[in-house]
Amino acid sequence: MDISIRQLGVRYGDVNALRGVDLEIPSGELLALLGPSGSGKTTLLRAIAGLEPVDSGQIVFGKQDATRLSVQERRVGFVFQHYALFKHMSVLDNVTFGLRMRGRDTRPPNDEIGRRGRELLELVQLGGLEDRYPNQLSGGQRQRVALARALAIEPSVLLLDEPFGALDAKVRRELRVWLRQLHDDTGYTTIFVTHDESEATELADRVVTLDAGKINTQAQPAALA
Amino acid sequence: MSSRRALSEPRAIRWLLIAITLAFLIVFLLLPLLIVFTQALSHGLGTFLRSFGDADTLAAIKLTLITAAIAVPLNSIFGIAAAWAIAKFDFRGKNLLITLIDLPFSVSPVIAGMVFVLLFGRQGWLGPWMAAHDIKIIFALPGIVLATVFVTFPFVARELIPLMQAQGTEEEQAALTLGASGFRTFWHITLPNIRWGLLYGVLLCNARAMGEFGAVSVVSGHIRGLTNTMPLQVELLYNDPGAYSAAFAVASLLALLGFVTLALKNFLEWRHGDELAALRGRT
Numbered sequence: 001m002d003i004s005i006r007q008l009g010v011r012y013g014d015v016n017a018l019r020g021v022d023l024e025i026p027s028g029e030l031l032a033l034l035g036p037s038g039s040g041k042t043t044l045l046r047a048i049a050g051l052e053p054v055d056s057g058q059i060v061f062g063k064q065d066a067t068r069l070s071v072q073e074r075r076v077g078f079v080f081q082h083y084a085l086f087k088h089m090s091v092l093d094n095v096t097f098g099l100r101m102r103g104r105d106t107r108p109p110n111d112e113i114g115r116r117g118r119e120l121l122e123l124v125q126l127g128g129l130e131d132r133y134p135n136q137l138s139g140g141q142r143q144r145v146a147l148a149r150a151l152a153i154e155p156s157v158l159l160l161d162e163p164f165g166a167l168d169a170k171v172r173r174e175l176r177v178w179l180r181q182l183h184d185d186t187g188y189t190t191i192f193v194t195h196d197e198s199e200a201t202e203l204a205d206r207v208v209t210l211d212a213g214k215i216n217t218q219a220q221p222a223a224l225a
Numbered sequence: 226m227s228s229r230r231a232l233s234e235p236r237a238i239r240w241l242l243i244a245i246t247l248a249f250l251i252v253f254l255l256l257p258l259l260i261v262f263t264q265a266l267s268h269g270l271g272t273f274l275r276s277f278g279d280a281d282t283l284a285a286i287k288l289t290l291i292t293a294a295i296a297v298p299l300n301s302i303f304g305i306a307a308a309w310a311i312a313k314f315d316f317r318g319k320n321l322l323i324t325l326i327d328l329p330f331s332v333s334p335v336i337a338g339m340v341f342v343l344l345f346g347r348q349g350w351l352g353p354w355m356a357a358h359d360i361k362i363i364f365a366l367p368g369i370v371l372a373t374v375f376v377t378f379p380f381v382a383r384e385l386i387p388l389m390q391a392q393g394t395e396e397e398q399a400a401l402t403l404g405a406s407g408f409r410t411f412w413h414i415t416l417p418n419i420r421w422g423l424l425y426g427v428l429l430c431n432a433r434a435m436g437e438f439g440a441v442s443v444v445s446g447h448i449r450g451l452t453n454t455m456p457l458q459v460e461l462l463y464n465d466p467g468a469y470s471a472a473f474a475v476a477s478l479l480a481l482l483g484f485v486t487l488a489l490k491n492f493l494e495w496r497h498g499d500e501l502a503a504l505r506g507r508t
Contacts, residue, residue: 049402077402
């Protein structure tokens with residue numbers, strides 16, 4: 001789905017976290033938001049998800065103005081920096097949570113939910129770990145559970161906050177390659193936040209640099225084909 | 226030689242500390258409890274059991290159970306709401322609210338009771354209006370429940386605030402992005418994450434609700450068989466020379482309730498130890 005961000009402004013008290021951000025993200029693009037901490041990149045990601053109240057401007061999903069839509073209505077797949085897996089649920093229950101929370105009219109039958117959960121776990125290469133609990137997984141495995149959970153709701157857009165921030169260098173590199181592959185296979189519009197320039201340029205179709213709440217047009221690294 | 230001294234000294238201190246702790250526990254906790262039970266049984270098991278056949282004593286037990294059955298659920302709901310507000314939102318006056326929650330800990334229970342008498346008593350602010358509408362709070366069940374709720378208010382909230390603060394809101398946010406409503410997020414995510422802390426708070430709250438003396442004493446009016454709770458009944462029997470062992474019988478039942486509370490807590494920690502560890506994020 002195309003995402004349009006128009007003159008977006010977010011304030012925290014006296015601080016302008018975002019100051020008139022304009023951004024067009026065509027459907028299927030893998031976009032990196034690059035910037036130092038405090039540049040507003042995570043705020044922008046959270047604003048797109050509906051987790052951060054917006055003070056001015058517009059967020060458009062496809063043809064629909066999503067600015068005033070609730071988090072639930074936006075149906076974004078959000079992968080949190082520390083994964084935010086549900087500690088008291090098995091891996092499978094984590095992944096199927098979004099499906100199980102659907103209203104009675106749109107919720108698939110239980111065996112269908114279980115089947116889709118297992119499919120997604122196969123997709124993120126965690127088949128066989130359905131009954132584990134998050135605290136029994138490695139960092140890289142948790143990351144992939146979080147991703148499978150976000151994909152389960154067939155999101156309008158996939159948003160990842162510092163997806164590799166908490167992982168060691170080796171796992172980081174493997175996951176990067178794998179995530180790129182996954183994106184090409186599934187075709188979801190994907191936005192991820194990072195402060196690592198090489199990670200951004202290596203992984204993304206396009207890199208947007210944020211600085212002090214604005215898009216820094218001077219600092220754009222060359223786009224990758 | 227010197228290295229042995231360095232090793233042996235801390236050991237001596239360790240034993241001393243353990244000995245002091247044990248001595249305190251025995252003198253101030255175990256011995257009094259032991260006396261309660263020996264006094265209760267000093268005239269034989271028959272007399273002990275007969276103490277509970279008394280209609281007034283039975284009424285006191287019933288009143289205590291009713292009071293706890295109302296006060297504990299109320300304070301559980303208040304406690305969850307207060308802890309939720311404090312742990313998950315930022316707002317002006319948050320510190321004031323935390324201080325207010327602690328108020329029942331710092332105010333003497335007798336004063337708590339007096340406040341309700343001043344408010345709802347016959348000479349109180351709302352007294353005439355309530356008399357005109359035939360509402361009785363003081364010297365009746367509502368007053369006893371109010372006083373108990375006041376005194377036991379902090380237990381659940383105090384238990385949950387640090388727990389919820391430590392857990393943050395990321396899991397809740399994740400649930401919202403996955404389409405769960407606010408209530409279902411609470412039910413499926415927040416509540417399971419706090420359940421053991423909540424249960425612990427509820428147990429402590431219950432123990433105190435059943436044992437409260439001061440505040441209840443002020444508002445109850447000590448009407449035999451009507452507004453006497455178990456602690457008040459213990460005092461009443463204790464002051465009656467003929468019912469000395471009955472006083473200890475009722476007291477032993479109260480003490481037993483405390484033991485059950487502790488045993489239940491330990492059982493839950495043992496039975497659900499793995500899950501508790503998982504909730505704390507350990508492997």
